[in-house]
Amino acid sequence: MSKNSGSLKAVFYALGANGGIALAKAVAAFFTGSGAMLAEALHSFADCGNQVLLLVGMQQAKKLPTPDHPMGYGRVVYFWSMMVGVLLFSIGGLFSVWHGVQSLQHPEPVKYLLPSLGVLLVAVVLEGISLRGALKALAVERGEKSLWRWFRETRQSELLVITGEDIAALAGLALAFVALALTGLTGNPVFDALGSIAVGLLLMGVSFAVTTEVKSLITGESASPEMRSAITEFVASQPEVERIVNLITFQLGDKIAVAVKAKMVPMASADALVSAIDEVEERLQAHFPNLHWSFFEPDAGKPRPEPAAL
Known part of the structure; x- marks a missing residue:
């Protein structure tokens, strides 16, 4: 399997998983009024948009060389990967933090906790499938490297973005689950608001790491x-x-x-x-x-x- 086909499969895995997850989270957020769940739903919808942008970039990269671009358009995928990193920060991260702050200032009780926790568990399974697809696609290139070393050295920006998104999604789901569970156990909606803020900060951190690596690719890197x-x-x-x-x-x-x-x-x-x-x-x-x-x-x-x- 070529690197390009492996990346394409990983993107489709992520798009399919995030589409189903986003709808489930949005329904749960509507019925429960949970800020952490809403933050997770927005995160998943943003991820769907991100994967569409990566597909656009991978398609544009196939364009044939021209006199103005004699070495082709391969690096255009770096631009779209950078856009994904920025959107992950602005739509996912900043909005989640803002919503959490609003929930702290105006706390409201969270309803239907058990169905919400069930939705999160299903989302964990789907995100795990997506992450497994990404890890499988990068396995040949990664070899015996640690995941962090691969992240720093890879030249496949689309796989870098998908892997970073999936890891952030799984960690975000864990944070949202803990926040909702604490809210249910204590009856205090502050935990839900803090969960929304934590998810937002996590997304902003992953966005910073991804955009830093993609910036290096845009400015010009050698082969691995x-x-x-x-x-x-x-x-x-x-x-x-x-x-x-x-x-x-x-x-x-x-x-x-x-x-x-x-x-x-x-x-x-x-x-x-x-x-x-x-x-x-x-x-x-x-x-x-x-x-x-x-x-x-x-x-x-x-x-x-x-x-x-x-």
Whole structure:
């Protein structure tokens, strides 16, 4: 399964789960008057909109290169991922905190607690299915890495967003469940209001983490450390290459570009040198299917003079 198809499945998993969850939470919030439940319903509706935006970005990223965009539109998915992060903060986080503050100032009793807790438990199951789909999609890339390390190093912004959303959703459901349970046990609606605020702060924290990572992708990142090492090792192992002088990779959505400067082994002629470079590039792109552009420059390999001190 390709990285792109895995990401697409994860987005559809999340969209289906959040659609059902949002409707269930909205009905429960209407009948109970629970602020924490309303915050969770808004969070789920916002997540549905977020997944639609990711699908738009993934579709736009498939557009063919043009003279104005000679390396394609792969990075457009980063823009839509950033939009999702901002919406998660503004619609989900800020509104939940605002509603919680309003509930603290004007507390109202919460009704139908048992059905609401049942809705939350069902939502936990559905969110768990969505998170399982996301984790399955990222399993190959993640390998033995911790989830946090993968989060910091991945170049798949759509999976990063979906995983962050699902984790935030499960944690938010736990907070809402505890808030409603405490409200039911004590009869004090303040716990429900505090639950709404806690859910909002959680969403704002996840939004900050997601947008920080996506900002790094937008401003330009190399391929992942593992991919950089693999490409470097492959080029260095080619019989036509004496040694690598410099190698730079660029991540462009789900595609990669590489620029290589290398000292080649002695060739009989300039034509032989060009032919050798072409063969190395062909083997490189065949070995790494996501590598769509390579720029190869032969170099004399002489040491570069140190810059003069100011």
